[in-house]
Amino acid sequence: MPIKPLCAYCGNSENLKSHQVREMMFVTGEEFLYVECPNCGSLTLCDVPDDLSPYYPKEYYSFLPLVKSSIGKNVLKEMRYGLYKMTGKNFLSPVFGEWFDRIKPAKSAKIGDLGCGNGQLLYEMYAAGFKDLRGFDPFIESDFRLGNKLSLQKKTIFEVDGKYDVLMLHHALEHMPDPIKVLEYCFGLLNSKGHLLIRVPVSDAKVWKDEGVAWVQLDAPRHLHLPSVKGLNNLAKQVGFECKEVAFDSTGFQFWGTELVKMGKPLSKVEDTAVFSRQDLARWRKKAHLYNKKSVGDQASFYFYKP
Ligand SMILES: [Zn+2]
Known part of the structure; x- marks a missing residue:
């Protein structure tokens, strides 16, 4: 007998709405069943393939090499970050500026990136x-170290030990089974007053409401579940976290990626000016900004805090 599907975020099994979603990155022609929870709005993949590895071919993980800058350039980067913190000027912001504005970690804070890829961040x-700084990713080729300050290790999240002040999961949670186990494990790894930053696609997306199963960030079957803001917040609360803030950070990808899905084209990760006009791409970037302001973009950053 098939197992009764459950919402991965709230455990509800009643009145789930089914959606057949096509694999869209490589256009394999396969379809997968997701259920939408009427309680929390989260989406859960029901028929998870026994072996997901064919959906993560080598090119998926062909991480670009880590680009190191010169000592002189790093001195400038440190000065620039200092100036950014003093002035708040956007043009001075490093890639992590917005996140650390909220978390405010000390330079000595122990920071872990779970699913760190090539470790560039x-x-x-x-x-x-x-x-x-500690990065973990089961798919990196080998460990890497820069003195005592930075190390990257080939590990899954559940192999990570030690205590952290800040943990980050950038578009990683949705690839891991059992979000509650991930949150509980992160809670255990954090010091009290520690921060957990989770960035994920969210089903509050207007593009999901408007475009349905063509929504590019469904990404069947790699995305095992896609929370709503309510679904993820409730689960984190259940584990013991406080939610400090949810900031929508979607991009034009939700529009041009969804257009590629509708055309039946394999996905590229960068804006393709051979397919879309520069005007369209610019219009979609603007639209994403507007959607984020209205909390209907297709991805968000969650700032959780361990009291
Ligand atoms: Zn639910």
Whole structure:
């Protein structure tokens, strides 16, 4: 007998709405069943393939090499980050500026990036003067270290140990089974007064309401679940976190990616000016900004806090 589907975020099994979603990154022609929860609005993949590895071919993980900058350039990056913190001027912001504005970690804070890829984000933090950076990713080729300040290790989240002041999951949670186990494990890894930053696609997206199963960030079957803001906040609260803020950070990708899905074209990760006009791409970037303001963009940053 098939197992009764449950919402991955609130556990509800009643009145779930079914959606057949096509694999859209490589256009394999396969379809997968997702259920939408009427309680919290989250989406859960029901028929998870026994072996997901064919959906993560080598090119998916062919991380670009980490780009290191010169010592002189790193001195400038640290000065620039100092100026940014003093002035708040956007043009001075490093890639992590907005997140750290809210979290305000000390330079000595122990920071972990779960699903760190090539580690470029941690490297930019290192360049800005952070001193205790740890990245983990089961798909990197080998471990990497820069003195005591930065290390990358080939590990899954559940192999991580130690205590952290800040943990980050950038578009990683939706690829991991059992979001509650991930949140509980992160809670255990954090020091009290620690911060957990989670960036994920969210089903509050207007593009999901408007375009349905063509929504590019469904990404069947790699995205095992897609929370609503309500669904993820409730789950985090259940684990013991306080939610400090949810900031929508969607981009034009939700529009041009969804257009590619509708055309039946495989996805590229960068704006393709051979397919879309520069005017359209600019219009979509503007529209994403507007959607974020209205809390209907298709992805968000969650700032959780361990009291
Ligand atoms: Zn639910």
